Amino acid sequence: MTTPLYKSTIGAFIRQAESLAAIMAQGREHLGADADAFVNERLTEDMLPFSFQIRSVAHHGNVAEALRTGKSGPPPAMEVEDYATLENLVTETLDKLHTVTAEELDSLLDKDVIFALGETKIPFTGLGYLTSFSLPNFYFHVTTAYNLLRQKGVPLGKRDYLGAMDLNFG
DSSP states (O other): OOOOHHHHHHHHHHHHHHHHHHHHHHHHHHHGGGHHHHTTOOSSTTSOOHHHHHHHHHHHHTHHHHHHHSEEOSOOOOOOOOHHHHHHHHHHHHHHHTTOOHHHHHHHTTSEEEEEETTEEEEEEHHHHIIIIIHHHHHHHHHHHHHHHHHTTOOOOHHHHHOSOOOOOO
């Protein structure tokens, strides 16, 4: 059996973004009045803050736009002052992901995509960008956001991170 690429990429983005939304809701409840200050929390001094982790999830979750245009780069600058803004970004990301169809994804896999970071240009095919760059980055930033919330004592476990699993009951 072969695994359809749409299910293993866009489906994975959706499933993980849904679990991130639930994790963030638990974070908001646990952090209470301190939730807005939390947007600037870092795991270590040399890592970017929680707000960047969520902005990066949103950026990589908009993978279809990079595939359509053939252009990508780091997440755009954005001033984030409150937790609700970040929750809205995750909701918007889910909305965008739900608009991508398997047929559209298949039509974009052979297109060229350039990731530009200043003067550095990194060339990909759509498939290479999706599977070797965007999806791993997406998981990295979701994981880092999860870890930041755990560090603050939010009662999360692996099951929260995994979210809805694709089970087979026969």
